[in-house]
Amino acid sequence: MKVGTDGVLLGAWADGGTRILDIGTGTGVIALMMAQRFSKAQVMAVEIDGDACQQARENGAKSPFKERVSFIHDTIQHFTAEYERKNCFDCIVCNPPFFENSLKNNNPITSLARHNDQLPWGELVECVNSLITDNGVFSVILPKDACDKLTEIIYIKGFKEYRSCKLLTKESKPCKRILAAFTKNLTRPSYTEQQVLMNNDGTRSEWYDSITKDFYIR
Numbered sequence: 424m425k426v427g428t429d430g431v432l433l434g435a436w437a438d439g440g441t442r443i444l445d446i447g448t449g450t451g452v453i454a455l456m457m458a459q460r461f462s463k464a465q466v467m468a469v470e471i472d473g474d475a476c477q478q479a480r481e482n483g484a485k486s487p488f489k490e491r492v493s494f495i496h497d498t499i500q501h502f503t504a505e506y507e508r509k510n511c512f513d514c515i516v517c518n519p520p521f522f523e524n525s526l527k528n529n530n531p532i533t534s535l536a537r538h539n540d541q542l543p544w545g546e547l548v549e550c551v552n553s554l555i556t557d558n559g560v561f562s563v564i565l566p567k568d569a570c571d572k573l574t575e576i577i578y579i580k581g582f583k584e585y586r587s588c589k590l591l592t593k594e595s596k597p598c599k600r601i602l603a604a605f606t607k608n609l610t611r612p613s614y615t616e617q618q619v620l621m622n623n624d625g626t627r628s629e630w631y632d633s634i635t636k637d638f639y640i641r
Contacts, residue, residue, distance in 0.1 A: 426452050428620075429564045429600060430518045435634045436588065436602050437562035439464060440513030444554060446499050447471070447542070451479030451492070453516055456638060458488035464514075466492045469502050471542075499542065503550040513559040515551055544576050552580045555607070560585075562604045570601045581607050589617040 430449070434456030441464055445454040448468035458466045466488070470476040476496040483492045495502060520542060551561050561582070565573060567589075574584060586604040591597070598617075618630045627635075 426450075427518075431456070431635055431638060432590070432600075432602060433516060433518050433562060433564040435460075435638060436564075437516045438514055438560040438586070438604055440559065441465065442512045443467070443514040443516070444512040445469070446515065446517040446547070446550070447519060448479055448494065449475050449518075451482045451494060453518060454479070454492055454494070455482065455486055455488060457514070457516065458486070458492050459637070461514075464491065467512075468492065468494045469497055469499050470494065471496075471498050499550045500546055503553050506554070509553055510556055512554050513556045515555050515559065515561045517547070517551075517561070517563050519547060519563060519565065544573050548573070548577050548580055551577075552582075558606065558608045560604050560606050562602070564600055564602050567598055567601055570603055574603070574605075577605055581609075583607075583609055583611075583613065585611045585613045587615045589615070591617065591619045593621050593623065594619050 430452050434453040437453075437457065439457060439461035441461075443454075443457050443461065443464050443466045445451075445457065445466065445468040448454050448470045449472075451468060454466050454468035458464060468479060470479060473496055476494055479494045483489050483494060486492070555561055561577075563570070563573065582605040584603055585606050585608075588602040589598045590600040590602065592599050599620075619628045620631045622628055
C-alpha cells in the first residue's frame with residue numbers, strides 16, 4: 424500500500440493522548456506518526472488485511488517506537504467485542520474506507536481499503552463509542568459528503584464535532600477533504616478552519632509544509 428496524502432494529513436493533525444487506537448492502520452503510517460508526535464503514548468493499531476498488517480508490524484519493528492506500538496490483525500468489530508477494556512482510549516484515529524455502493528477496484532486489497540462494505544458507518548461509530556473515553560477524541564479524514572453522513576450517525580451517539588479543517592487542493596478549487604474531530608465532552612469549545620494544500624505553482628502551501636515537515640524526508 425502506498426503512503427497517501429490523506430493518511431499523512433490525519434497523522435499530522437489529529438488530537439493525541441496516552442492511549443491511542445488506529446482503526447484500519449494499513450501499513451502503519453498513521454499509528455507510527457502518532458507515536459512520533461506523542462512520546463508518552465501507547466499505540467494500538469487494528470488492520471483487517473493480513474498482508475498489510477504484517478507490513479505494519481515490520482515497519483513498527485524498524486521504528487524508534489517499536490516498544491510503544493502494537494499491530495493487531497482483526498476486524499475492528501471483533502476487536503471491540505473481544506477487547507477487555509472498554510472506554511479506555513483517549514484518542515482514536517481512522518482514515519476509513521468511504522465509497523458506498525460504487526464500482527469497485529479489480530484489486531481486492533484496494534477495494535477493501537476504499538469501500539466500506541466491511542466497515543459501515545454505523546458499525547464504526549458503535550465501535551468508537553464502546554472504546555473511547557468520555558473526554559476522548561475521535562479524528563477522521565473524509566470527503567465532504569461522507570463526512571456529513573458520518574456526522575449524522577455519530578451525533579446520535581452523543582458526540583459533537585468540536586474541531587474541523589476544510590481542505591482545498593488549491594485556492595480556486597472546492598473542498599476536497601475534511602479533517603474532523605469528535606468528542607462526547609459537549610463543553611469543549613468548537614472551531615473550524617479552512618486550509619489550502621498547494622500553491623498555484625504546485626508546491627506545498629505553507630500550512631501543508633508546516634504540519635508535515637517532521638515526517639517527509641527532504
